[in-house]
Amino acid sequence: MNGILSVSTVLNTASAGLIVLGLYIVFTQKNLIKMVIGLDLADTGVNVLLVSTGYIKGNTAPIFSKAGLQVSQMVDPVPQALVLTSIVIGFGVSALALALIIRLYQKTGTLDTSKIRGLKW
Amino acid sequence: MRKFISILLLAGFVFYFATLAGGLMIPSSSADRKSVGLEILSRAKGETGAANAVTSVVVLYRGFDTLGEVTVLFLAALGISVFMKGTGEKRKTVLDQSFILKTGSRLLFPLMFLFGIYIIAHGHLTPGGGFPGGVIIATGFFVILLTSESVHFNKTVMSVLEGLAGLSFIGLGVVGLLGPGNSFLQNFLPLGKFDTVFSAGIIPLIYAVVGIKVGAELSSVVYAMKESK
Numbered sequence: 001m002n003g004i005l006s007v008s009t010v011l012n013t014a015s016a017g018l019i020v021l022g023l024y025i026v027f028t029q030k031n032l033i034k035m036v037i038g039l040d041l042a043d044t045g046v047n048v049l050l051v052s053t054g055y056i057k058g059n060t061a062p063i064f065s066k067a068g069l070q071v072s073q074m075v076d077p078v079p080q081a082l083v084l085t086s087i088v089i090g091f092g093v094s095a096l097a098l099a100l101i102i103r104l105y106q107k108t109g110t111l112d113t114s115k116i117r118g119l120k121w
Numbered sequence: 122m123r124k125f126i127s128i129l130l131l132a133g134f135v136f137y138f139a140t141l142a143g144g145l146m147i148p149s150s151s152a153d154r155k156s157v158g159l160e161i162l163s164r165a166k167g168e169t170g171a172a173n174a175v176t177s178v179v180v181l182y183r184g185f186d187t188l189g190e191v192t193v194l195f196l197a198a199l200g201i202s203v204f205m206k207g208t209g210e211k212r213k214t215v216l217d218q219s220f221i222l223k224t225g226s227r228l229l230f231p232l233m234f235l236f237g238i239y240i241i242a243h244g245h246l247t248p249g250g251g252f253p254g255g256v257i258i259a260t261g262f263f264v265i266l267l268t269s270e271s272v273h274f275n276k277t278v279m280s281v282l283e284g285l286a287g288l289s290f291i292g293l294g295v296v297g298l299l300g301p302g303n304s305f306l307q308n309f310l311p312l313g314k315f316d317t318v319f320s321a322g323i324i325p326l327i328y329a330v331v332g333i334k335v336g337a338e339l340s341s342v343v344y345a346m347k348e349s350k
Contacts, residue, residue: 016138020131027127054158062158062174063247064166064316074174076158077165081178085190088252092197095342099201102346 011052018045032101032111036094043090047083054079170312171245171321179250180324184306187327188290191334195287198338205345218268226268233261241332245321251328255335262340266347279341286334293323293330 018041025038054076060069062077101111108116161182162174169177179187237258244250265272297307306327313320 012138016135019138020134023134024127024131027130028124061248062162064172064174065247071159071162074162076156077161077174077178078156078158080175081183084175084179084252085186088190089193092194096197096200099204099346103204 007057008052008055011048011055015045015049015052018042018048021045030113032104032113033098035113036097036101039097040090040094043086043093047086047090050079050083050086166315169308169321169324170315171324172316173245173247175248176245176250176324176328177321180245180327181306181308184294184327187331188294188306191287191290191331194335194338195283198342201342202345205348218270222268226264230261230265233264234258237261237332237336241328242318242325244328245324246316246318251331252335254328254332256339258332258336259339259343263343266343274340274344276341276344279337279344283334283337283341286330286337289330290327290334293327297323 022038022040022042022045025041026035029035029038056075059073059075062074062080104116105111110116161178165171165174165177165182169181171177171180237254237256239254240249240257241251241254244254262274294306297309298305300307300309306323308322308324310322310326312322318325
């Protein structure tokens with residue numbers, strides 16, 4: 001398959017789309033929870049990009065699950081291990097952000113950034 | 122103005138990705154690949170004894186990094202507990218869900234717990250490990266907390282469990298440091314029979330510890346968020 005839709009093209013396009021979409025949401029939305037959703041989308045895009053760098057066409061997961069499996073038939077394990085870290089950090093960031101938002105809502109009674117004094121730009 | 126600036130920024134990003142895309146089209150055959158990954162793949166089986174090469178990277182080759190990752194997760198959980206502390210108002214009436222939901226969640230909880238333990242115990246053989254397994258266990262607690270408002274955890278037990286798990290992670294690393302390998306998180310146990318549950322030296326132990334830590338941490342996060350309504 002040497003067509004225009006190779007797997008790495010699809011993954012790169014998807015990741016770029018997710019990152020741009022997520023950043024657009026963060027820049028334009030005023031609702032804080034929507035901004036966190038945008039951050040999460042951009043995060044997912046970065047993860048997809050990282051995983052796709054380790055991809056090798058036609059190869060399997062880097063697990064020696066069958067006896068005859070050769071090293072040359074596997075994809076790169078290092079980006080996958082890095083993405084595991086990245087997912088956990090992304091989870092921590094969004095959980096902490098949501099906790100902050102809950103506190104902010106209790107203090108100000110709104111989620112709209114333009115209505116919260118001291119957050120304008 | 123704000124929209125204009127954001128669209129300008131986004132256009133910059135799109136341009137950046139367009140230029141990057143050429144370099145990211147990774148060589149799609151394994152013959153022209155000369156990377157750390159190939160070296161690790163060819164050595165991991167003999168050195169770590171784990172069938173899952175990703176696990177051997179996460180737990181042994183980059184084990185110190187995983188310790189940092191666990192620390193970041195701990196800091197996030199700590200921050201959430203601090204923010205949520207004392208925000209809950211005492212509710213007079215306890216709202217429980219219907220009998221069917223309560224019984225169903227109590228039926229589901231042991232199964233989810235068991236599945237989490239299974240995922241943790243097979244981290245070195247199949248995709249999975251301490252982080253996903255811990256999240257599955259925490260999801261079990263989450264289901265219970267969602268359906269029955271009157272359920273209360275012993276927070277002290279959770280904190281003690283979490284602290285002990287974190288200490289044992291560092292302790293395992295220090296034992297490796299003192300052992301013959303002379304480096305932090307070095308494997309000091311026999312590798313065992315390849316591709317069985319009791320193999321791969323300290324990897325299952327570290328993943329068990331990580332699983333307990335993540336499970337306890339996320340359960341207390343969910344509990345803190347629920348208490349603060």
